[in-house]
Amino acid sequence: MKPGTRLKSAVCDTEVMVIRSGAGTIECGGAPMAEAKPETIGAVDPAHATGSLMGKRYVDSAGTFELLCVKPGKGSLSVNGVALTVKEAKPLPASD
Template identity: 45%
Template structure:
């Protein structure tokens, strides 16, 4: 699937929904999955499939990334499936510390 910032995706296996924050620049086709099944554009519908992949559930408000690929997703609705690119799990992006105000 070709990704671009602002694209909304939904899981075929659970309630997870994400928004693409950063998309890879050099890769035209990215296999974003949730629960082991490819994600689809929000609103395209389709049957709910069983979760086949392993991993932790997605958490509302967290950013998931593959820094090497240049992909960042924001979870707008949590669910039971784990986010992956192919079989590679996406990692929760850590928060940057705010500067101290003296």
């Protein structure tokens, strides 16, 4: 999957843009995400229902995956079942 690809959730309104990716399946709400919105929307897995926030970047612990949430939803983002975390902003350098 190349950077700039937009993925849509199969179980909620979440949409993300791929910033960086590796080998693995990007999921939302416990279901794999795809470039096209499915005809019927499934149910969010309760174990993956913490939600996603618009404008936040989500990363895995190794830094292999980075996703930008462009539309929020009820499902949480994961890769191969492992939850992604919100990327913390880098502090600006102090100016004297």
